[in-house]
Amino acid sequence: MKVLYNGDLIEKKDARVDIEDRGYQFGDGVYEVIRVYNGTLFTLKEHTERLFNSAKEIGIYLKGTVSDMEEKLKQLVAANQLTDGGVYIQVTRGVAPRKHQYNDSLIPQITAYTFQVKKPVQEQTAGAKALLSEDLRWLRCDIKSLNLLYNVMEKQKASKAGAFEAILVRDGFVTEGTSSNVYAVIDGVIRTHPANNLILNGITRRKLLEVCAEQGCSVEETRISKEELLCAQEIFISSTTAEVVPITELEGKPVGKGVPGDITKRIQEGFQQKIKHESEASISS
Ligand SMILES: *Cc1c(COP(=O)(O)O)cnc(C)c1O
Secondary structure, X not given: OEEEEOOEEEEHHHOOOOOOEHHHHHOOEEEEEEEEEOOEEOOHHHHHHHHHXXXXXXXXXXXXXXXXXXXXXHHHHHHOOOOOEEEEEEEEOOEOOOOOOOOOOOOOEEEEEEEOOOOOHHHHHHOEXXXXXXXXXXXXXXXXXXXXHHXXXXXXXXXXXXXXXXXXXXXOEXXXXXXXXXXXXXXOEEEEOOOOOOOOOOHHHHHHHHHHHHHOOOEEOOOEEHHHHHOOOEEEEEEOOOEEXXXXXXXXXXOOOOOOOHHHHHHHHHHHHHHHHHHHHHHHO
């Protein structure tokens, strides 16, 4: 099994993270998760560009281009002969004796590895449970930062309670899940939080907005109040690894009829078509 370690493909057992890596000590870094279908990195460019952008937002300037990085990730997938799974890629500010302020000359540490993905087929087809949590995160949720402490705490709470996701509510409005974006069907319109500093603008979210446009579904990027969510006709969430999962139970009560709704199923179907289309297109190119 190979991993990417600062530009080189090396054996996983030979990869060592420095104990003074700022990612390890401060969570001072950013990351991406990319899905591999049919041996192809799905929406590779979008993820790589977002990684560079997250890094830039925290003052990490990566040497090399987006296409250099894309090439390395493709080599990693090929080296591990991965056909279906995922890639985790992380950038940290660098290695230095532990103090909060840093020197601009630090060398960013870039690591990536492949992993197996267990598609949540049961949840995708039958629907999943969700709970509500207060969104107590910082105000730069648009950066895919390594600092996931609050996300971890709330996901763990939800998981212990038998739920698939915790849906976060800030000042009475739904922002997103701990690791997913959230959508509700209200009066026949799909609504999701606008892409601003309060959410991570998911690549899956962007693709679903395309699916909506292609299918002529009415969609609005407007805030959903907690009350609206609690009586929505349909709710679903999206992420790279979960894809599209219907939420059929919220806070112990059924959503709509308590089964995946028709609009959700159409979006799921449209997204699967997109995966199929794009994964086949890039293999033949
Ligand atoms: C990664 C992430 C998402 C989903 O983004 P995708 O690009 O679709 O995987 C949503 N919310 C948070 C907080 C995330 O970290």
